[in-house]
Amino acid sequence: MDVVAVGRFYDRFAGLYDLVFNQVFQPGRVESIGAMDFRQGDRVLEVGVGTGLNLPLYPAGVRVVGIDLSSPMLKEARRRRRVADGGARIHLGQMDATRMAFPDDAFDFVYAPYVISVVPHPREVVAEMGRVCRPGGKVVIVNHFGSRHRLGHWLESKLTPVTQHMGFRLDLPVESVLGLDGLEKIDDRRVNLLKLWRLLIFEKQPTRC
Ligand SMILES: C[S@@+](CC[C@H](N)C(=O)[O-])C[C@H]1O[C@@H](n2cnc3c(N)ncnc32)[C@H](O)[C@@H]1O
Numbered sequence: 001m002d003v004v005a006v007g008r009f010y011d012r013f014a015g016l017y018d019l020v021f022n023q024v025f026q027p028g029r030v031e032s033i034g035a036m037d038f039r040q041g042d043r044v045l046e047v048g049v050g051t052g053l054n055l056p057l058y059p060a061g062v063r064v065v066g067i068d069l070s071s072p073m074l075k076e077a078r079r080r081r082r083v084a085d086g087g088a089r090i091h092l093g094q095m096d097a098t099r100m101a102f103p104d105d106a107f108d109f110v111y112a113p114y115v116i117s118v119v120p121h122p123r124e125v126v127a128e129m130g131r132v133c134r135p136g137g138k139v140v141i142v143n144h145f146g147s148r149h150r151l152g153h154w155l156e157s158k159l160t161p162v163t164q165h166m167g168f169r170l171d172l173p174v175e176s177v178l179g180l181d182g183l184e185k186i187d188d189r190r191v192n193l194l195k196l197w198r199l200l201i202f203e204k205q206p207t208r209c
Contacts, residue, residue: 001164002120003096007069009167010050014072017051021114026053028142028191029113032199033057035187036140042108047097047129048115052077055084065107067095097125105134116143117172126177135206139183142191142199145174174198182207 001009010017033054036044040061046054049066050073058064068074074092081090095101097112098121110129116122129139147153156170163170177200178185187201 001167003069003098006118006120006167010068010070011072013167014051014070014076017073017076018053022053025114025192025197027193028197028199029054029057031189031191032111032113032140032142035189035199035201036109036111036138038062038109043106044109044111045102045107045129045132047110047112047125048118049074049077049092050114052080052084052092054111054113055080055090058084058090060089062089064090066090066092067097067100068092069094069096098128100128100132102132104131105137106132108134108137109140110137111140113142114168116141116177117145117170118168122172122176123180126183127180130180130183130202130204133204135204137204138186139202139204140200141177141202142197143172143177144170144197146171174200 038059042062044062044064046064046066049068055077066077071094074094077092081092084090097119110133112129116125119125133139146156160169160171182205183202184205185200186203189199191197191199
């Protein structure tokens with residue numbers, strides 16, 4: 001699916017999203033946000049904020065910007081933001097993660113929960129996340145990646161043509177987000193049911209002169 005088709009899919013799916021993906025993905029959201037060593041006033045960018053299921057998990061004192069392609073998903077996120085904290089420290093906007101309208105080094109944390117296997121060009125999105133993260137800041141990804149086991153790999157390759165119509169793929173190799181210039185992997189954990197998802201944390205390295 002291209003970016004427009006992905007956006008259309010989530011536009012149509014917004015009303016049902018929480019019913020299907022709230023509980024099943026929640027342990028990974030809790031662990032990801034718990035793993036971010038926030039300090040007062042930190043700036044967090046959440047890429048693919050969706051219906052805002054992560055928003056109530058942020059501690060007081062951080063400033064969150066959430067972006068998403070889909071305006072019906074964002075409408076749900078705005079509703080949830082009102083419940084989360086009155087909207088004082090959370091800003092939401094429609095934007096494509098492949099080309100973000102933020103300057104370089106703008107955020108302390110850049111977090112993509114369950115987004116990387118949804119976008120058509122995952123590596124470009126992770127590179128863009130790295131661009132807007134400040135040196136010393138963290139890029140955090142929670143996602144399902146393709147299995148290394150033969151049976152798992154076979155199953156994912158059979159199911160992916162079906163799941164792609166549902167807006168995501170199961171067989172994305174983890175290598176597609178590794179080895180990017182300036183992003184050093186500092187943590188790699190298994191999360192969620194049967195530990196089938198991974199939480200990856202990268203630290204952005206200072207630019208060498
Ligand atoms: C599987 S949902 C994840 C939602 C949320 N992060 C969560 O924890 O449940 C993927 C979200 O990414 C958004 N998305 C997909 N491609 C995107 C892109 N290129 N730029 C911004 N958002 C995108 C979709 O609209 C959808 O809301």
